[in-house]
Amino acid sequence: MIRTRRTAMLVPVLAAVLGLTSACTGGDDPEDPTGTSGTTEPPETSTSTEEETGQETEDEIPLGENYPAPADLARELPESIGSAQSESGQTFDLTAVHRLGEDRVVVSGVITLEDGSSDTVDPHEWREAGYPELSLARGFEFAPFSLTVEGDEATYLPVRAEDDACLCSVLRPGFQEGGAELAVMTVMSAPAEAESVNLEMPGFGDFADVPVSPMPDAASQAWGKREALVVRSATREGGTVTARVTVGMPDEASGYGYGVYNFGQEQLCFAGLNATGGTTLAGKPAAEGDACVRGMLPPAGEAVDLEVTMPDPGTDELVLLPWNGYPVSFEASGTAEQGSGDNLVDYTARTRTEGATVAQGEEMTVSLDTSVLFDFGESTLTSEAEETLSVAVEALQQQEQGRSLTIDGHTDTQGEEDFNMQLSIDRAEAVRDALADELGDGWSFTVNGYGEEQLLVEEQGTPEEVEEAQARNRRVEITIGG
Structure with a gap:
């Protein structure tokens, strides 16, 4: 039969x-x-x-048993609402931005490669800076976007899990042969009230005033x-x-x-x-x-x-x-x-404002970029640090999870290990003192310094990748507890 x-x-x-x-x-x-x-x-x-x-x-x-393809495997593709092309021969056609939850949307589209472009394809154009490519067994993540909303100073980032995994497409090795056309998606953080968004896609271009539509039924x-x-x-x-x-x-x-x-x-x-x-x-x-x-x-x-x-x-x-x-x-x-x-x-929503990245999931973490807070190798807050710390203060004051903060200092692997350990402690203490002044009474603080012991990513690859990894590893993390 x-x-x-x-x-x-x-x-x-x-x-x-x-x-x-x-x-x-x-x-x-x-x-x-x-x-x-x-x-x-x-x-x-x-x-x-x-x-x-x-x-x-x-x-x-x-x-688990193959049978002749049924008639309903016919395909009607969503229409493109915008297109952008990279120097390496990739074209991205944006098809939709759908509301997925109060703090997130899902961006859908199609990546197209011209025949013979496999030698020039750069998979790094699909990832968020500072997040390395996956192992070849899994492929490459597709999370190249940053999202902004008119009148909002924050930049909204791809949602990520505790292990840094995005909720996004994974493109496997070898896909680029034969002029591939691949449907892809990325779940992005976005404010609840946004009716339209702007998408920046490094290496490709920008998409402005993209409507946020309900999820298809x-x-x-x-x-x-x-x-x-x-x-x-x-x-x-x-x-x-x-x-x-x-x-x-x-x-x-x-x-x-x-x-x-x-x-x-x-x-x-x-x-x-x-x-x-x-x-x-x-x-x-x-x-x-x-x-x-x-x-x-x-x-x-x-x-x-x-x-x-x-x-x-x-x-x-x-x-x-x-x-x-x-x-x-x-x-x-x-x-x-x-x-x-x-x-x-748990895939947390993430925003970045003035060197402060806020990740909001089951608990909230604020990661401060030390290159904004401190001069290289120093632990005294710079004059530019005030704006970054004010972002952290505002985020912390809006939480209802308690008023106990853990402040952890981290460095990259440049320099001597002992120096980095002390530097991470000194920087965490400097952030604690500044926050204590701004937050006022009723807050308690625990300060730790880890030096280069808890790297977020390995500092390896091309010079550009090493620099991106070092930037992610240099940080002061604030976690709010009960």
């Missing part, structure tokens, strides 16, 4: 899926690691019922450039979200081979989705062990059904964010209940 779908039952929540693995490594690449794609007209979608056609229902399609069709992911259903039970998805390509489309995804000839972890809502929490699938959902990217004209289980963020509304694709809200069956475990990740 040919397996096809009774499409009248499907919820058309659709997104591209290109970053299919997380924390997995593949075996040898097969012979044809790349491919090309032509423009095809979407095939007609059937609305016949099972009784009329004799087609199998969703439950009768085995998980379940009736929206958001397709990828080649491979497609269709969410068939989602259930919520006991703090978990289980999504059944179809991964595949239409009959007339040809996409990338397994090598682009670092796939070998074996099934690997499918972890291409995140479940989130209007809070800082996002649930991600397991990438190893018994909970890992395994599958392979089917060839053109075929599809495969998989189930993905993630911790529930516990919000009434549920949004599924593909690593590489277009996010769509989704009405799941069952009861919302916040999950638990290592795969429920």
